[in-house]
Amino acid sequence: MITRSALIALLPLAQLALAGCSAPEDSGLVGYAEGDFIRIAPDQPGRITAAAAAEGEHVVAGSLLIRQDDTAERAALAAIEARIDAATARYDDALAGARDPEIAAARDLLRQALATQAEADQARDRNQALFADGHISQARLDTAIAAARAADARVDEMRQRLNIVQLPARSDQLRALQAEIAAAEAEREGAVYRLTLRTVTAPADARIHRQLRFAGEQAGPTAPVYELLPDGAVHAVLFIPETELAGLPVGTRLAVECDACGAGLMATIATIDDAAEFTPPILYSDSSRARLVFRAEARFDDTPPPPGTPLFFEPRP
Numbered sequence: 001m002i003t004r005s006a007l008i009a010l011l012p013l014a015q016l017a018l019a020g021c022s023a024p025e026d027s028g029l030v031g032y033a034e035g036d037f038i039r040i041a042p043d044q045p046g047r048i049t050a051a052a053a054a055e056g057e058h059v060v061a062g063s064l065l066i067r068q069d070d071t072a073e074r075a076a077l078a079a080i081e082a083r084i085d086a087a088t089a090r091y092d093d094a095l096a097g098a099r100d101p102e103i104a105a106a107r108d109l110l111r112q113a114l115a116t117q118a119e120a121d122q123a124r125d126r127n128q129a130l131f132a133d134g135h136i137s138q139a140r141l142d143t144a145i146a147a148a149r150a151a152d153a154r155v156d157e158m159r160q161r162l163n164i165v166q167l168p169a170r171s172d173q174l175r176a177l178q179a180e181i182a183a184a185e186a187e188r189e190g191a192v193y194r195l196t197l198r199t200v201t202a203p204a205d206a207r208i209h210r211q212l213r214f215a216g217e218q219a220g221p222t223a224p225v226y227e228l229l230p231d232g233a234v235h236a237v238l239f240i241p242e243t244e245l246a247g248l249p250v251g252t253r254l255a256v257e258c259d260a261c262g263a264g265l266m267a268t269i270a271t272i273d274d275a276a277e278f279t280p281p282i283l284y285s286d287s288s289r290a291r292l293v294f295r296a297e298a299r300f301d302d303t304p305p306p307p308g309t310p311l312f313f314e315p316r317p
Helices: 004-018 071-096 098-130 136-165 171-196 244-247 288-293
Strands: 029-035 038-040 045-050 064-068 200-201 206-211 226-230 232-242 253-257 266-278 291-298 310-315
Touching: 071 171, 098 136, 232 244, 232 253, 232 266, 232 310, 244 291
Parallel strands: none
Antiparallel strands: 029 232, 029 310, 038 226, 045 064, 064 200, 206 226, 232 291, 253 266, 253 310, 266 291
């Protein structure tokens, strides 16, 4: 591929050659086709598991180009999904309150406590009568009274437990569980995003100009895998002599000639650099003004030639 610096250095020779060839004689404009190449690299470092395109292949926007090892990212996402499921189950359980078997168990305990209470009350009443007749001691009566009081306390406890299990969770507990679910879902979004970074797709319809790395190698932000030339991303670079600059403003139509150019190929000047360049470097003087050139860019109307192709230009009305 001919570089810009090489073409600038060869410009005087090309201008001389124009006098003896069929290229335009009035302008003697020369240049080359330049491609706006883009390099494709993953956002994160990692090992390439698949490079889906080959050099010279044409790819469409959105097609898979690179896949990296994503074992760690998939494991992290699975762990977060499990946390979300567990937190959601706890929230649903707290919102619904106790299940029917738990409520039934609490009622059974209350019935047992009521039965024990009835037996304790009967025992206390009998012992009070026996004590009044002088058949038992004060200590035995005190024991029966204490047992009856304990049975009453047990009944109160079981009634409170039954009331509690039939109530839903407190509002602050529900808010805490909701916050836990929201935090896990936010982490899931981050995990999904990190997983998507392990695949790279074509940003536009393009041709694979060069493959720089292959499956099994490491790639990352500073280690690209492909160099692409998007469709329509070839423009013309030309050099306008200082003496002809006024007659070739932006918008000037140019006929383009080259070995690889189609018949009637045209281009339009799109930009002209503000600063002049020398070819070769010389001192400013009136006698050297013809050797001053301004770099310009032009856009092709039709299928452009390959990047690096030497070009000749002739202005057209």
